[in-house]
Amino acid sequence: MLTIADRDGAASVAPSATQAAEVAGSSIDFEDVTVSYGGTVVLDRFSLSVAPGEILALIGPSGSGKTTALRAVAGFVRPASGRIRIGEQDITDIPPYARGLGMVVQNYALFPHMRVDQNVAFGLRAQNADPALIATRVGECLELVGMSSFARRYPAQLSGGQQQRVAIARALAIRPRVLLLDEPLSALDAQIRRNMVEELGRLHRDLPNLTVLYVTHDQSEALTLADRIAILRDGRLNAFGPSRSLYQAPTSRFAAEFLGRANLLPVTVSQLDADGVLARVRLGEHSLSVRCELQLAPGHGCLLCIRPHALRLADLPTGNGFRATVETALWQGDTQNVTLRVEGVALNLTVSPSQAMPERGSAVWVDFAPHEATLIADEPAHG
Amino acid sequence: MLVWSRAARRMIWAVGGLVAAIIYGAPIIVIALASIAGHWNGAWPNDFTLRHYGNALTGDSARQLRTSLETGAIASVFAVLSGTWAALALRKIAPLPRRLFDLFFFMPSAVPSVSVGLGLLVAFSQPPVLLNGTTLIVILAHFVLISAFSYGNISAGLARLRPDYEQVAESLGARPAYKLWRVTLPLILPYIVGALSLSFALSMGELGATEMVYPPGWVTLPVGIFALSDRGAIFDAAALTMLLVAGTFAILLALVRISNRATVR
Numbered sequence: 001m002l003t004i005a006d007r008d009g010a011a012s013v014a015p016s017a018t019q020a021a022e023v024a025g026s027s028i029d030f031e032d033v034t035v036s037y038g039g040t041v042v043l044d045r046f047s048l049s050v051a052p053g054e055i056l057a058l059i060g061p062s063g064s065g066k067t068t069a070l071r072a073v074a075g076f077v078r079p080a081s082g083r084i085r086i087g088e089q090d091i092t093d094i095p096p097y098a099r100g101l102g103m104v105v106q107n108y109a110l111f112p113h114m115r116v117d118q119n120v121a122f123g124l125r126a127q128n129a130d131p132a133l134i135a136t137r138v139g140e141c142l143e144l145v146g147m148s149s150f151a152r153r154y155p156a157q158l159s160g161g162q163q164q165r166v167a168i169a170r171a172l173a174i175r176p177r178v179l180l181l182d183e184p185l186s187a188l189d190a191q192i193r194r195n196m197v198e199e200l201g202r203l204h205r206d207l208p209n210l211t212v213l214y215v216t217h218d219q220s221e222a223l224t225l226a227d228r229i230a231i232l233r234d235g236r237l238n239a240f241g242p243s244r245s246l247y248q249a250p251t252s253r254f255a256a257e258f259l260g261r262a263n264l265l266p267v268t269v270s271q272l273d274a275d276g277v278l279a280r281v282r283l284g285e286h287s288l289s290v291r292c293e294l295q296l297a298p299g300h301g302c303l304l305c306i307r308p309h310a311l312r313l314a315d316l317p318t319g320n321g322f323r324a325t326v327e328t329a330l331w332q333g334d335t336q337n338v339t340l341r342v343e344g345v346a347l348n349l350t351v352s353p354s355q356a357m358p359e360r361g362s363a364v365w366v367d368f369a370p371h372e373a374t375l376i377a378d379e380p381a382h383g
Numbered sequence: 384m385l386v387w388s389r390a391a392r393r394m395i396w397a398v399g400g401l402v403a404a405i406i407y408g409a410p411i412i413v414i415a416l417a418s419i420a421g422h423w424n425g426a427w428p429n430d431f432t433l434r435h436y437g438n439a440l441t442g443d444s445a446r447q448l449r450t451s452l453e454t455g456a457i458a459s460v461f462a463v464l465s466g467t468w469a470a471l472a473l474r475k476i477a478p479l480p481r482r483l484f485d486l487f488f489f490m491p492s493a494v495p496s497v498s499v500g501l502g503l504l505v506a507f508s509q510p511p512v513l514l515n516g517t518t519l520i521v522i523l524a525h526f527v528l529i530s531a532f533s534y535g536n537i538s539a540g541l542a543r544l545r546p547d548y549e550q551v552a553e554s555l556g557a558r559p560a561y562k563l564w565r566v567t568l569p570l571i572l573p574y575i576v577g578a579l580s581l582s583f584a585l586s587m588g589e590l591g592a593t594e595m596v597y598p599p600g601w602v603t604l605p606v607g608i609f610a611l612s613d614r615g616a617i618f619d620a621a622a623l624t625m626l627l628v629a630g631t632f633a634i635l636l637a638l639v640r641i642s643n644r645a646t647v648r
């Protein structure tokens with residue numbers, strides 16, 4: 001078993017924060033992990049690979065099993081079946097204290113009877129590290145999160161955001177193989193949350209090899225921070241992919257709606273391009289061209305998914321558009337929100353505020369670039 | 384507050400205060416007065432004297448106070464140690480067996496303490512365990528009576544402890560013993576001190592079971608007080624009671640201060 005103390009034993013010459021980054025990150029692999037609480041399956045044959053050094057956001061509605069997945073990695077829930085690996089090591093049967101992970105929980109859980117520096121030193125002390133090493137490491141980690149001047153305070157004397165930073169410093173002090181964050185920002189108010197998202201981004205640029213599994217129910221945090229996003233629904237992996245492409249081309253209706261506002265129009269496939277990239281679909285009387293990553297046969301019904309900002313208003317028919325009726329138009333300062341109706345389906349569209357507002361009840365042409373929309377299989381809506 | 388008008392609130396405070404003063408204060412005041420009364424024939428002592436305190440400090444009573452303090456200290460420390468241990472051990476078991484355990488622990492408090500004393504006497508007055516007439520049986524009786532309260536207090540503290548703290552400690556590499564010593568116990572320290580105070584206070588006032596089991600060489604203060612009042616030496620008994628109150632109060636005050644220091648943060 002390779003513990004943090006072991007790894008440092010070899011190179012305990014006052015490592016610096018940048019050296020911390022050089023500890024190679026580890027991957028996290030869930031292999032068919034099933035967790036149940038008293039007969040209720042809350043994580044169902046869950047498989048996911050987090051690459052070394054990436055931030056992977058695990059998102060999903062409340063109760064979907066995110067915390068359970070994270071706690072399975074930390075060792076606080078035991079999978080009924082399946083394995084969990086960190087790097088090359090199978091950790092499924094290893095006790096939590098021997099896993100060498102950093103964990104930050106929603107309510108920080110700073111030890112109230114210890115000062116900030118004692119909190120940060122806790123892991124190293126527990127592992128019997130050399131006092132000189134502890135002192136340097138505590139200094140570095142507090143520096144890293146900008147809390148050096150609060151070292152001698154007690155947690156109760158800190159604000160929520162400050163406590164969060166200390167909790168992160170405490171987790172980083174043991175040079176964890178991976179960092180597990182469970183809704184770390186959900187207890188903070190909106191303004192501080194935005195700042196903390198930026199700070200977490202900066203922190204990861206300082207420690208580029210650190211593997212981070214970031215659990216949140218907030219899709220904007222995930223989109224901002226994560227390299228890749230995994231979406232959980234009812235204990236199952238619903239969608240997984242690089243943040244940008246998952247947002248632009250969601251692979252399920254659930255993912256499309258969970259990651260942001262999405263227009264979903266029922267269409268019928270009429271023809272597939274030979275290269276398999278684009279498809280032609282029918283929306284009422286209109287024929288549209290759209291990116292298609294599904295295996296579909298002509299005649300198949302599916303959903304055309306377009307983000308509100310990918311739609312454009314046009315006065316005249318264009319190459320890839322359809323006709324719709326304006327229902328409402330709402331000016332919101334930095335954008336205008338237009339609701340349209342096409343083939344009985346409501347459609348949202350955002351346009352720049354400088355654009356003339358379309359008249360209610362008027363017919364307009366709506367246009368989109370084929371690669372900015374995608375086809376997804378129809379499935380029952382969530383909720 | 385349910386009552387908003389200032390006058391009404393004052394009224395309620397006044398009435399409540401008066402009732403509390405009568406219920407809690409009157410017995411203490413009467414005893415305090417009796418402890419310095421020379422004679423007491425009417426509604427009020429006829430004259431005052433410190434003679435009873437003199438008796439209290441010279442006679443057997445000083446030794447009885449020491450006996451009580453020692454019994455209380457030993458029994459309550461053991462009660463808290465085993466209560467902590469039991470609470471930690473029973474923490475993770477299912478609710479139903481746990482309830483049964485709780486019930487079992489609290490049984491001795493539900494029967495008259497005289498019966499507990501009698502039971503111990505009968506159980507341990509023949510081989511192989513012969514405790515009859517020893518100091519140990521007194522301490523054992525106190526332990527049996529107070530340990531449930533220690534256990535109850537400490538398991539309440541553990542139940543209120545969010546699991547996050549211990550889990551974070553573990554994830555940081557703390558092995559079970561380190562985690563217990565550095566995280567769990569410090570976080571429930573106020574409950575431990577509370578348990579110690581309660582156990583000690585209960586032990587200091589214990590009479591029924593002690594009366595049944597005490598040997599001649601280990602007379603606690605309540606036994607002494609009871610003997611005096613039985614003989615009709617009411618004023619001497621009152622002085623001893625004041626001594627008992629003072630001794631208990633001093634110890635509890637010290638414990639409160641420790642507890643305060645542990646919870647300020």
Ligand SMILES: Nc1ncnc2c1ncn2[C@@H]1O[C@H](COP(=O)(O)OP(=O)(O)O)[C@@H](O)[C@H]1O
Nearest residue numbers: 037038042060061062063064065066067068069
């Ligand atoms: N200790 C537990 N005992 C029983 N059920 C639990 C426990 N923890 C979580 N659950 C259930 O498991 C499901 C998933 O919970 P959780 O992983 O906390 O979801 P999330 O973090 O996505 O909100 C929920 O339905 C929840 O009620």
Ligand SMILES: [Mg+2]
Nearest residue numbers: 066067068183
């Ligand atoms: Mg959760």
